Amino acid sequence: MGDLVSDIQNLFSVQGDFFIGKEVKDKTAIYIMGFSTLIDLPKSNLYVRQIAAASSSVKELFTNLSDKLDTDINQLKKAILDGKLVIISEGGKHNAIVDPVSRNLTRSVTEPQSESPLQGPIDAFVEDIDINIGLIRKRLTSERLCHCSYEVGDLGSRKVSMLYVKGSVPEDLIKKVDQQIKQIDADIETVDDFNRVFGRRRFNLVSHFFQTELPNQATHSLRTNRIVLFLDNYPYALVFPHLLWDMFSPSIDRDFPSLVAYGLRALRVFGVIVNVLLPALYVAIISINPEVLKIDLALFVSESRQGIPFPALLETIIMVGLVDLILEAIVRLPKSVGPTITMVGGIILGQAMVEAKLVSTLLVIVTTAIVISGSVVSGIPNSLYIRLLRYPILIIAAIYGILGVFAGFLFIIVYLASLTSNGIPYTAFRMNRKEDAK
């Protein structure tokens, strides 16, 4: 025990931000240690001195400071790593783990960045897991709301929280998820790592989770028999299981009259179908099945393509690919540069390419429809995978024409219908309370 201080000192000898301070109380030296990057040192020191002044003996000082007294070296080590202040008396007779004044490393609740709730609450989840759970608790003040917390990982432990409403989520599903989280033995660095825990196949487009930044959406998911998971340092709630219908009906819709809400959802479904099928239909009709159109329409289409050197497939892939590039660039660029790119891209894609006879005017219209319709669904990962789906259909359509468009669409339906997470199909419309939806 006598070497406790030097043991810990040795352990953290390579850490530049590890500090060790010495205070004297009743002729006994006490050592205060922790990470200066995690702890606000002057304030914490002041706090310890104030308590020391008010305490009559060393033992009383320790009792006043903390209720975690006289633990072993491993716990002390972990506490230091967690950003706690560790106090050890000379000779290692007493030690205590104290909650210090921490450095403010988290941001406060702000507006959502990736979702824009129209006419709804505009607070969003942040990196701190406790604040996120607090945001949910504030909205769902029921004793049936259960919260299980886990620490997973190998190199760095990461906090995971599972929330559900007792009695609404099937019991066996909770047990299964609980087991799956407990069995994690590798580090969870990304959401994709976490996805694999639930049996994700490698080349799968659709995640097991629906990610949302809005506490309102997460609460709604809890009410509709779902499980909500939080990862520490990740400002999104992960709703499990993810269902196809989620992307068409965000909870914000419910603030509108139901007819308007249905209209909005129908619009989104239409948007997705247009986004996936329109470029493929263009290619199919231009290059394989021009005869399916009425003659004047077919003539108009062929006229608009006069003098264009590329085959329809290449023309479409260039255009669709460019649009995807612009979308990707705008996301990465700072906000001040984004509009410039949009403007330049717009001029080049809309006007210069047509005037240079590289693409047809009709294709510009098609592309515009694609860009607009691609973002109607809620959830960025959803809109990304829908954008990706149109490429295989495009290629099948270039080979088989209209048949290819339809066959590709069928293939996508079958693919989406084959996805399940813990036995709950992705294409189920809602989760039933008693049994899993078929």
Place this chain on the structure above:
Amino acid sequence: MSRKWQIGFVFIIMYLSLNHLMYPKLIYGLTEAGHWEVVVCQGLLQITLIGIYIKGLSYFPQQDVIDIYSKMGKLVAFILLIPFALSLTALIGLDIRIHTEAINLFFLKRTPYWSVLVLLFFITTYTAMNGLSTILRSSTFIFFMILPLLLFIICSSFMNFDWHNVRPLWHPSLDFLLNKNFFHLMGYSAFLPLGFMTYKTKLTFGFIFLEWVFVMIIFLSFTYIPLLIFGEESVVTLSFPMMEAMNSVDIKWVMFNQQTIFLGLSLIGFTIIKNSVLLWIIGRIMQKVLKWKRAKASYWITASSVIAFILALIVPSRSWTETFFLWCSGVLVYFMMIIPISILIYGYVLNRGRVHYEES
């Protein structure tokens, strides 16, 4: 959507998929007047068999046809089910081939038929390998996607009707009942898969009857639409009467030139679902009857799909396809008779025995 409804949709899809192309032609070959009599008689014959089948299956809850035959003995299961699986393989090959012919004829004139076959077989096999639940779920989507198209083409064809063609409405003799083609018609029915799909779900006769009425209405429309458009004399000369009938419809405000495109597309969706159900059944039969431990159902599905593909590829011409298809559906009629009746008798005997045993 509950499993019961999903099975109902698959039931309708399978019937419609089989009956788009060949059914009207066979009906026209059977009688010159009162075509509805043939359809209704055929319907009554089938609903009787379905009734027997459902009753027989109700003796064995949570079991499918393979389990029931395995109960009768391994040999019985082997003798009855393996030929059934083989004839289904042939049916899949010929069915896809016949649809490919129609596709090539109407909207892919320049594409070689083998490449269309590759596409259709690929999607069908992929669907079958994903299992029954996936088939059922995707069939619901496909059903609701295609049904509006189907209703649209049925309604749009009204404008070309010549109502005089409906006469003579009454055919006094029922001699078509003795024609062997009348029984061939039954080869175009799809109730047998019910016994393989319902091991988790109990279906009632009333529910199936409801589906059946819907199917009958569509059947009548498939028979009468070409008839009303072309007339009795010319309709018998057409190779795909329904497709030709659709081709004749021209609506000004629709941007498409041919209505056939809708029918063709709906055919593909339904065909894929139907054949994937059949492939899934083959996989299940082979796996459960032969019980080779290393062979998963998906291996059997792939193998039979390859066989069906080769069969579809080597059939030399359309007339041969149709002849083979008739033979194949003739063989299936045998199974459609024997499977429901044998299950009912076995179930009845077994059940009676149990009652006696409990009483004594």
